[in-house]
Amino acid sequence: MPRPGPRLRLVDVAERAGVSLATASRALAGREGVSEEVADRVRQVSRELGYVANPYARTLAGGASSTVGLIVHQIDDPYFSEIASGVIEVAAEEGLLVQIAHSGRDPENELRQLRHLIAQRVGIILIAGSGYDDQRMEAEARAELAAFQRAGGRVAVIGRHALGVDAVLPDNEAGGRAIGTHLLDLGHRRIAVAAGTPGLTTVADRLAGVAAALAEHGLSLDALPVVHSDFTRDGGRVAAERILREHPESTAVIALNDAMATGVLSALRAHRVRVPDRVSVVGFDDVSVAADLAPSLTTVRLPMTQMGRMALALALQPRATRPRRRSTGHTLIVRDSTGPAPAGRP
Amino acid sequence: MPRPGPRLRLVDVAERAGVSLATASRALAGREGVSEEVADRVRQVSRELGYVANPYARTLAGGASSTVGLIVHQIDDPYFSEIASGVIEVAAEEGLLVQIAHSGRDPENELRQLRHLIAQRVGIILIAGSGYDDQRMEAEARAELAAFQRAGGRVAVIGRHALGVDAVLPDNEAGGRAIGTHLLDLGHRRIAVAAGTPGLTTVADRLAGVAAALAEHGLSLDALPVVHSDFTRDGGRVAAERILREHPESTAVIALNDAMATGVLSALRAHRVRVPDRVSVVGFDDVSVAADLAPSLTTVRLPMTQMGRMALALALQPRATRPRRRSTGHTLIVRDSTGPAPAGRP
DNA sequence: AGCGCTTACGAAAGCGCTTTCGTAGCCTAT
DNA sequence: ATAGGCTACGAAAGCGCTTTCGTAAGCGCT
Numbered sequence: 001m002p003r004p005g006p007r008l009r010l011v012d013v014a015e016r017a018g019v020s021l022a023t024a025s026r027a028l029a030g031r032e033g034v035s036e037e038v039a040d041r042v043r044q045v046s047r048e049l050g051y052v053a054n055p056y057a058r059t060l061a062g063g064a065s066s067t068v069g070l071i072v073h074q075i076d077d078p079y080f081s082e083i084a085s086g087v088i089e090v091a092a093e094e095g096l097l098v099q100i101a102h103s104g105r106d107p108e109n110e111l112r113q114l115r116h117l118i119a120q121r122v123g124i125i126l127i128a129g130s131g132y133d134d135q136r137m138e139a140e141a142r143a144e145l146a147a148f149q150r151a152g153g154r155v156a157v158i159g160r161h162a163l164g165v166d167a168v169l170p171d172n173e174a175g176g177r178a179i180g181t182h183l184l185d186l187g188h189r190r191i192a193v194a195a196g197t198p199g200l201t202t203v204a205d206r207l208a209g210v211a212a213a214l215a216e217h218g219l220s221l222d223a224l225p226v227v228h229s230d231f232t233r234d235g236g237r238v239a240a241e242r243i244l245r246e247h248p249e250s251t252a253v254i255a256l257n258d259a260m261a262t263g264v265l266s267a268l269r270a271h272r273v274r275v276p277d278r279v280s281v282v283g284f285d286d287v288s289v290a291a292d293l294a295p296s297l298t299t300v301r302l303p304m305t306q307m308g309r310m311a312l313a314l315a316l317q318p319r320a321t322r323p324r325r326r327s328t329g330h331t332l333i334v335r336d337s338t339g340p341a342p343a344g345r346p
Numbered sequence: 347m348p349r350p351g352p353r354l355r356l357v358d359v360a361e362r363a364g365v366s367l368a369t370a371s372r373a374l375a376g377r378e379g380v381s382e383e384v385a386d387r388v389r390q391v392s393r394e395l396g397y398v399a400n401p402y403a404r405t406l407a408g409g410a411s412s413t414v415g416l417i418v419h420q421i422d423d424p425y426f427s428e429i430a431s432g433v434i435e436v437a438a439e440e441g442l443l444v445q446i447a448h449s450g451r452d453p454e455n456e457l458r459q460l461r462h463l464i465a466q467r468v469g470i471i472l473i474a475g476s477g478y479d480d481q482r483m484e485a486e487a488r489a490e491l492a493a494f495q496r497a498g499g500r501v502a503v504i505g506r507h508a509l510g511v512d513a514v515l516p517d518n519e520a521g522g523r524a525i526g527t528h529l530l531d532l533g534h535r536r537i538a539v540a541a542g543t544p545g546l547t548t549v550a551d552r553l554a555g556v557a558a559a560l561a562e563h564g565l566s567l568d569a570l571p572v573v574h575s576d577f578t579r580d581g582g583r584v585a586a587e588r589i590l591r592e593h594p595e596s597t598a599v600i601a602l603n604d605a606m607a608t609g610v611l612s613a614l615r616a617h618r619v620r621v622p623d624r625v626s627v628v629g630f631d632d633v634s635v636a637a638d639l640a641p642s643l644t645t646v647r648l649p650m651t652q653m654g655r656m657a658l659a660l661a662l663q664p665r666a667t668r669p670r671r672r673s674t675g676h677t678l679i680v681r682d683s684t685g686p687a688p689a690g691r692p
Numbered sequence: 693a694g695c696g697c698t699t700a701c702g703a704a705a706g707c708g709c710t711t712t713c714g715t716a717g718c719c720t721a722t
Numbered sequence: 723a724t725a726g727g728c729t730a731c732g733a734a735a736g737c738g739c740t741t742t743c744g745t746a747a748g749c750g751c752t
Contacts, residue, residue: 019732021710026731031711054708056403056411060709061736076651100445101443102434119398262635292639293640305422355737365701367739369700402738403707405739407740
């Protein structure tokens with residue numbers, strides 16, 4: 001293996017290959033205007049010497065920035081760390097670097113991070129996580145991204161964002177519908193929803209799916225209590241407490257993600273409410289611990305790692321005339337946290 | 347492909363402030379040789395215009411690279427995503443960018459990622475996750491890092507690595523001892539260990555702690571069956587299966603991290619072994635789901651997010667003459683997965 | 693007044709690369 | 723033979739910044 005020398009520059013490679021700097025650059029970039037023979041020689045020398053281009057010089061000189069900026073709500077949320085994992089895998093295959101920024105589920109901060117990434121001249125921007133129901137912010141973000149794309153940058157998002165860019169769309173509505181149908185089939189008629197922050201499109205879409213399932217079964221949506229809280233484990237606890245207090249007749253709780261479902265289970269356990277005998281609980285996402293909760297969680301599986309891969313793959317393709325969309329598919333995973341609605345009255 | 351757009355440059359700021367490029371640069375970098383008055387004016391103008399320096403130009407010109415390379419085993423492992431979260435927080439405060447690379451728990455690959463980060467000219471390298479018991483790899487890594495530091499780079503690691511750099515040391519041995527003592531105090535005498543890959547220093551250290559606790563109680567270490575497997579949930583399942591088969595008399599299983607503990611609980615549940623009545627289980631790390639497993643997991647808490655913060659903080663300080671070391675502390679968290687040893691044992 | 697010393701600033705030299713532009717050298721068409 | 727068009731390559735101009743070096747101005751000292 002070649003020793004990656006201390007300060008090997010392209011001139012060194014060029015000199016060794018007996019060509020000019022310009023030719024060496026062209027040869028390594030695989031550009032036109034170099035004979036096959038010379039190009040081969042340059043590549044050969046470059047490999048022997050273990051040359052790696054200085055990305056700062058390369059980018060400054062107007063070449064491609066080979067780094068991918070990834071914005072997530074919070075990296076220690078399993079949903080996002082699995083997505084990140086997929087992105088990192090593809091990036092490694094492509095020789096790209098991944099920079100991760102936190103938005104903390106705050107539209108304002110997300111915009112700030114976005115601007116920061118653009119200012120840092122990354123080549124590709126990936127936004128994971130839900131869109132926001134925030135006109136102003138979305139408009140500003142859209143403007144930034146448009147300018148970024150005009151300058152040659154590539155963008156892809158995961159989730160429904162009104163940003164006019166390529167998108168990987170999690171099967172949120174269909175998944176919500178699958179969950180609703182599952183519970184209805186089990187005989188549940190008193191269903192409460194532990195929903196995340198109202199402003200998130202993910203929350204809205206999943207909720208719409210649940211509502212659609214109820215409507216299909218001729219149930220009134222007024223009978224569907226929706227409790228909004230943080231889209232986290234603690235938010236789930238809070239929501240569950242409120243559901244127990246305000247809607248004690250519920251026989252099932254739909255948490256709109258697994259983090260919340262975890263909190264719901266925790267709260268129910270604290271109140272000695274048996275799951276699923278007394279109350280069924282479902283989540284959404286199928287993060288890896290869902291199978292290990294007590295009881296194991298019925299949920300909708302989204303292919304998070306795959307979603308990360310898809311998003312970067314989209315961004316790596318040349319831009320299309322219209323934004324592309326890729327759906328993810330979903331799978332209902334029935335485990336132990338759901339069961340038939342209890343007979344008679346609780 | 348992507349080209350930097352029509353962006354604000356430092357000359358623009360300088361012009362607007364009525365000073366030269368050099369002075370503007372010095373003012374913004376907070377260097378000597380600029381009067382307070384002029385410096386203030388430059389900063390003021392810079393802020394007004396929303397100027398953000400081009401990091402590529404800055405780094406190329408010889409300034410420090412403002413990106414942090416973070417090597418983790420796997421980002422979707424909660425242990426690492428919590429560490430990453432801490433690193434990202436501090437980085438955001440300092441205006442740094444974080445690049446994440448996967449090592450996949452493979453020494454060879456870790457070395458490759460390390461070289462890649464160095465070649466990419468990051469300014470700071472953070473290696474999270476266990477060291478390896480691999481002389482050759484450690485020697486090569488140490489050489490690379492030494493050269494990197496000689497060139498002005500900064501390095502810090504989390505965990506015990508024989509790399510001669512600043513380190514954040516998780517309280518692995520003391521934590522192992524705490525766990526061992528806890529079980530011994532509960533009357534357990536037949537304890538089995540579900541350990542991760544033998545080559546990891548983390549595994550060795552935690553195990554040593556457990557062994558020390560046993561020794562303090564006058565127990566022979568021969569009586570401590572150690573089953574090695576992957577340092578993951580699935581590894582935990584495998585290890586538990588083997589323990590049930592080969593050491594059925596065990597009344598407690600120590601998993602050397604929470605991921606394995608999760609697998610152990612899962613396997614025990616599948617075999618209808620009651621926890622903690624028949625077998626107690628403990629983990630290590632206290633990842634956020636530990637409290638939500640069934641039963642909730644007794645474990646040793648390590649301040650992962652804090653560890654990430656500490657590592658970057660160390661790297662941000664100027665290099666000391668000798669590598670610094672920071673211990674993390676630990677807390678035994680007793681939950682429902684441990685209880686008194688069943689009566690009537692040999 | 694003359695000398696040195698410090699201070700505050702500007703001019704200009706790179707950092708390592710990509711890209712434009714210019715030019716030999718060769719090939720084909722007249 | 724000459725003109726015109728390619729092709730393969732080199733020289734050199736930046737990209738936006740930091741830093742070195744030079745200098746004018748201000749200071750205290752003899």
